[in-house]
Amino acid sequence: MITKAMWPFNVRHRHLSAETLSEHLEGRIHGSALARLERSLAQCDVCREDLDSLRATVALLGQLPAEVPAGSFVMAAPPPQPARPRPSPLARASTWAYAGAASVAAILLTVLATADATGLLAPGPATDSGQLATVFEESGSMADYDSAAAVSLATTEPIAAIEPVEALDDSEAMADSGPADIADGPVQSEPTAAPELASAFEDSEVLSTSAEASPAATVEPAAALEPAEAFDDSEAMTASAEASPAAAAEPAAAMEPAEAFDDSEAMTASAEAADVVRSQAPEEPEPTVEAASEGAMEEPSPTAVGQVSPAVADAADAVDPTPTEAPATPSPAYQASPTPGAAVAGPVPDLAQAPVMEAEIEAAAPTAEPAPSSGPGKQDRGTALYWRILEGIAGTLALIFLAAFAVKWRASRVNGAARS
Amino acid sequence: MAGTAETFGCAGHRTLPVHDRSGRSSCYNCIIENCQTRLYNLAGRMLGDWALAEDAVQESLLSGYRGFGQFRGDNLQAWLTRIVANTCRDMIRARRARPTVPLDPLSPGPDQQDPLPSAADLPSTLESPEEYAERRELNRAIQAALDSLAEERRLAVLLVDVQGLSYEETAQVMKCSLGTVKSRVSRGRRDLRDSLQRSGELLPSRFRHDY
Numbered sequence: 065m066i067t068k069a070m071w072p073f074n075v076r077h078r079h080l081s082a083e084t085l086s087e088h089l090e091g092r093i094h095g096s097a098l099a100r101l102e103r104s105l106a107q108c109d110v111c112r113e114d115l116d117s118l119r120a121t122v123a124l125l126g127q128l129p130a131e132v133p134a135g136s137f138v139m140a141a142p143p144p145q146p147a148r149p150r151p152s153p154l155a156r157a158s159t160w161a162y163a164g165a166a167s168v169a170a171i172l173l174t175v176l177a178t179a180d181a182t183g184l185l186a187p188g189p190a191t192d193s194g195q196l197a198t199v200f201e202e203s204g205s206m207a208d209y210d211s212a213a214a215v216s217l218a219t220t221e222p223i224a225a226i227e228p229v230e231a232l233d234d235s236e237a238m239a240d241s242g243p244a245d246i247a248d249g250p251v252q253s254e255p256t257a258a259p260e261l262a263s264a265f266e267d268s269e270v271l272s273t274s275a276e277a278s279p280a281a282t283v284e285p286a287a288a289l290e291p292a293e294a295f296d297d298s299e300a301m302t303a304s305a306e307a308s309p310a311a312a313a314e315p316a317a318a319m320e321p322a323e324a325f326d327d328s329e330a331m332t333a334s335a336e337a338a339d340v341v342r343s344q345a346p347e348e349p350e351p352t353v354e355a356a357s358e359g360a361m362e363e364p365s366p367t368a369v370g371q372v373s374p375a376v377a378d379a380a381d382a383v384d385p386t387p388t389e390a391p392a393t394p395s396p397a398y399q400a401s402p403t404p405g406a407a408v409a410g411p412v413p414d415l416a417q418a419p420v421m422e423a424e425i426e427a428a429a430p431t432a433e434p435a436p437s438s439g440p441g442k443q444d445r446g447t448a449l450y451w452r453i454l455e456g457i458a459g460t461l462a463l464i465f466l467a468a469f470a471v472k473w474r475a476s477r478v479n480g481a482a483r484s
Numbered sequence: 485m486a487g488t489a490e491t492f493g494c495a496g497h498r499t500l501p502v503h504d505r506s507g508r509s510s511c512y513n514c515i516i517e518n519c520q521t522r523l524y525n526l527a528g529r530m531l532g533d534w535a536l537a538e539d540a541v542q543e544s545l546l547s548g549y550r551g552f553g554q555f556r557g558d559n560l561q562a563w564l565t566r567i568v569a570n571t572c573r574d575m576i577r578a579r580r581a582r583p584t585v586p587l588d589p590l591s592p593g594p595d596q597q598d599p600l601p602s603a604a605d606l607p608s609t610l611e612s613p614e615e616y617a618e619r620r621e622l623n624r625a626i627q628a629a630l631d632s633l634a635e636e637r638r639l640a641v642l643l644v645d646v647q648g649l650s651y652e653e654t655a656q657v658m659k660c661s662l663g664t665v666k667s668r669v670s671r672g673r674r675d676l677r678d679s680l681q682r683s684g685e686l687l688p689s690r691f692r693h694d695y
Contacts (some may be wrong), residue, residue, distance in 0.1 A: 086670035121677040129619075133524045133538060138497045138513045145550060212657050439487055451538040 080104055080111045085118050159472040166465035173458040180451055502552040512549050519561060520545075522647060523568045529571040529642050532631045540575055544568040562656040565647075569639055569657060576635065622685060629679035637672030644669050 080088075093101055105111050155398065343374050492499055492511035500512040520541065527537035527544075544567045555563050611619070630638055636658070643654045644665075655665045 081670075082674035083667060083670040086673055087666070117677045117681065118673055121673055121680060122645050123620070123682070125641065125676075126648075127644055128529070128623070130525050131534060132521060133541070136497075137516050137520045137524075137541055139500055139516070139545075139549070140498060142500055143546055143549060249515055341553060436580060 077108055079108065080112070080114065082118070085111075085115050088115065089119055089122060094126075154468075157327070157472075159469060159476055162465050162469035162472055166462050166469055169458050169462035169465055173455060173462055176455045176458055177450060180455065500549070503544035504552060504555040504557040506557045508557055512552065515560060515564070517565055522561075526565065527572050527645060529569050529627070529646060530574060532627055536575060539642055540571045541568060544571045547571075553615070554625065559653070559656060562649075562653055565643070565649075571588045573635065573645060580639055580689060594635055609659055625680060625683050625685040627677050629683065632679050633672055633675050637668050637675060641672035641676060644687070645673070646690075 084093070084101065088098075088101055105115060492501070492513055492514055497513040497517065501509050502512045502515075503509045523541050523544065524537055527540040528534045531537050531540060540585050544564070548564055548567050630642070633641065639658065640654060642659060643649045644651065649657070649663050651662055651669070653664050654669075658665065658668075660668075
């Protein structure tokens with residue numbers, strides 16, 4: 065085999081590279097390679113020039129005068145060690161630990177959300193939970209949650225199911241229609257109570273008009289003062305007074321449960337529930353109306369059932385029960401007491417006579433707290449809320465860990481760039 | 485294991501005991517005295533600015549003292565040189581990010597045709613004024629050529645051809661392979677020669693005369 069070096073007719077000479085020449089300058093080329101290199105140098109002036117110039121450069125560098133520092137760098141005293149605060153465990157954690165935590169939280173959130181969407185988390189009556197989930201997802205607010213409860217309540221009673229459910233879609237319309245119905249009923253109004261009541265509320269104008277328009281607002285002022293404290297929004301009070309005569313008739317009973325509500329629209333929902341019951345009036349006049357008033361009173365917060373019941377019983381004792389004059393009309397009959405000593409509930413609210421309604425009301429419980437009188441529906445909703453809180457926590461954790469990972473990753477990149 | 489001036493052989497400076505990773509103790513001021521000129525020259529040639537070089541060496545020696553516990557105890561000179569090289573690199577980058585008008589005599593700006601001589605450029609009694617002027621001019625040309633080199637090539641050329649380190653030591657300082665050092669040194673020399681030839685300093689009649 066003939067190598068290039070052995071080839072006798074070396075027509076094209078390749079100049080020696082700077083690297084080869086550099087190595088030659090340092091005496092690192094030996095043996096046959098050195099001989100070949102020297103032959104090249106002898107043949108080529110350019111290569112020789114190259115080598116000479118490189119050698120001169122290295123010589124120049126070697127002859128550079130050594131500069132002497134103006135002063136010595138010797139330390140007179142040991143320099144203080146910089147106070148480096150020990151980073152917190154959170155800051156010391158690995159970047160990828162945060163990424164892992166974020167992933168775990170995200171997976172947890174996904175699992176929870178999926179299980180929730182498929183209804184695995186809240187086992188119970190299919191209609192109840194299904195409707196609840198749908199309505200709750202659409203609205204998200206407590207008031208709508210309550211109206212959703214009213215929907216489920218209505219569906220459990222086949223007779224009342226169709227009309228109320230449609231009407232409840234628009235809760236405001238329902239609340240507005242309330243006074244009109246009541247006005248038809250044989251209800252006595254007491255106008256003198258209205259201004260006093262109005263003074264107890266922040267928004268007096270709205271309430272006074274409602275009190276005038278609605279005979280149901282014949283309320284004992286002393287009783288009204290208490291609920292006024294519980295309410296932030298007087299408008300809600302108006303709505304409830306308009307729509308629910310029962311609530312107005314016994315304000316003390318109606319308002320106590322209201323303490324459990326943040327959202328005033330919830331009261332409107334309670335009025336709707338009252339109307340749901342009212343629609344049943346033609347079939348069963350006496351017990352249903354009683355149940356209606358009771359239901360309306362208890363509807364805002366079933367957790368207060370225990371509180372309401374004695375109050376209602378007291379009212380029944382104190383007031384001369386006036387019978388319903390028109391049981392067939394959709395409006396429940398009320399008679400407000402002219403005496404300011406007590407509020408009047410039209411029919412005697414016998415709690416024992418309305419077992420069905422009570423169960424329904426309890427089923428409509430919006431609270432997550434396990435009340436002593438909780439039914440299966442209540443537990444379901446409590447569980448659903450519990451799972452949703454968990455989902456929220458998982459989502460928040462995922463976001464926090466993701467943010468921490470992003471910050472750490474960015475910091476590590478900046479540090480890495482500075483180090484390299 | 486606190487050493488005294490006697491154990492370290494200290495003279496003329498305060499004993500500053502330091503311990504490396506293997507537990508061996510030495511006096512840091514002795515180490516400084518041994519290598520400060522070398523480090524200062526490296527920093528000065530790397531930065532092209534002797535005032536900045538003082539800062540760089542000061543900073544490097546300080547961080548060397550603080551981090552002496554991480555030194556494995558094999559090659560102190562390479563370790564300290566590496567610290568100085570890193571400090572210089574940081575300073576070069578900072579300067580590049582925030583360019584300033586150079587006021588140093590080694591790298592005069594376009595308006596500074598006749599800068600004041602630095603302490604190193606002061607004429608000695610052994611040379612004539614012509615020789616002094618020639619030497620100064622050459623030094624400036626070499627520094628300008630060095631400044632034109634790429635950072636890594638400049639460091640490699642300075643370590644091998646100015647500081648006299650072996651390729652192996654240079655590889656240790658630069659934390660790269662021997663082949664990389666060879667390549668950087670040869671290319672640095674070539675670039676430096678080209679630069680000097682362009683500036684007219686490396687003419688055959690010129691570089692053959694005796695200094």
